[in-house]
Amino acid sequence: MASDHSDPTRLAPIGDVRRCLAGAFERLGLTVHDADALAELLVDSELRGHPGHGVAALGILAGFYGDGTLNPRPRVRVVGETEGALLLDGDRGCGPGAPTDAMQWCVERARERKGMAVACVRDWQLLVCAPYARIAAEAGLIGFACTNFVALVAPPGGRTAVLGTNPFAYGLPAGRHQPVVLDVATTLSSMQQVRVAADAGQQLPDGVVFDRAGRPSSDPEAFFAGGLLAPLGSPHAPHKGFGVALFIDALSGVLSGAGFAKDVAGGRHVGELSLGARCRGVPATAGVRGANGLTDRPDQAG
C-alpha cells in the first residue's frame, strides 16, 4: 500500500509488530520476558479492536518509563496472604506480570477451597482488565478484575474530578460457546479512546466529555483542556456509572492500600483487584475476606 496524502491505515505482520514493541520495551529497561508479555498485551488489545489500549499506548508507556513514573524492573512482593486472599505490592510495574500471578493464585486457591479467592495488587498499571478475567474463565471459573485510575470523573452535578475511568471485566466460562468476557470502563469512553479520536482529528459523540466549565462536548480537545469524562449512564442516569466507579475505587484502591480517589496519580498508586470463583451451575456469592480494610483505611487517610 503506497503512502498517500490521506495517510492510510497500514497493514503490518502481527509478529513484526510484536517484535518491534518488545524491542522498544526492552530498550526502556524491561526484561526480555516482561517486554514480550507487555508487547503481547498491546497486540491482543489491537487484535480485539481496542486500539486505545493497543499499539498507540507505546507512546504513553515510553513516557512513563522514561520519566520514572513506571518502574521497568519492579520487585513484586507479597504484602499479606491468607487462605483466600492475597495482597501484592507491584512496585510501580506495568503489564501482565503481577496481575497474571494474582489471578493464577486466585484460580488455584478457588479450586483448592471449592470457593472463591481474591487478590489485590497495589501500585501497578493494569492497562486492561479482560485478560485476567479471561484467565479464570478459561480455567472454568468466574473471573472478575477491576482497577482504579487517575481522577477524570466528577460526581453528577460536580466539576471536580474525583474518580477515574475505573474499568472492570468479568469472565464467565461456557460449554459449547466461548467464555463470555466483558471489559468496560465506567465512563462512556475510556481516556485512551478520547486520545485516539484526538490523534485522528475526529469528534466524539456529544456528551462523551465535558469541557472545563462542565458543559457536554464532542471535542476531544475540550477534555484535554481541563475537562472531564462523562460517567456511564450519562446524560440520563450518570449516578449509575459514577456509583459503580466508586465501588471499584473502594475495591481496588482502598482495599489494596494503593491510592484512591484524587490520590491516584497518572500511572502511579493504582490498585486493582482480581477475583476467581468456582462455579457449578449455582451463582457464586461474592464476599471479600479482609474487607475490614475498607472501614479502616479512610480513617487512616484522614
Place this chain on the structure above:
Amino acid sequence: MDSQIDQIKQGERIAGVDELLVPGERGQRRHSDLTARGVLPLAPAAWRTLTTTCKSLGAPLPVAVDEGASG
C-alpha cells in the same frame, strides 16, 4: 451458560441486524480472523507512534505489507 447465550442469540432482531452478539464476541472474532491472516491493521496515529518511538529507542522498525484494502 450455554442456554443463556443461546436465548440471547436466538432473540428477535430489528431490521438490518444480522446477528446478536454477547460481550467479547465481536473482539474474539476479530482476533481470530486477523490471527489467521497474520496481519494487524494500524491507524495512522498508531503507526506513527510505533515507528517514531522505535526509531528514537533504536528498536526494530515495522514494515507495512501490501494486502490491498485493510479489513
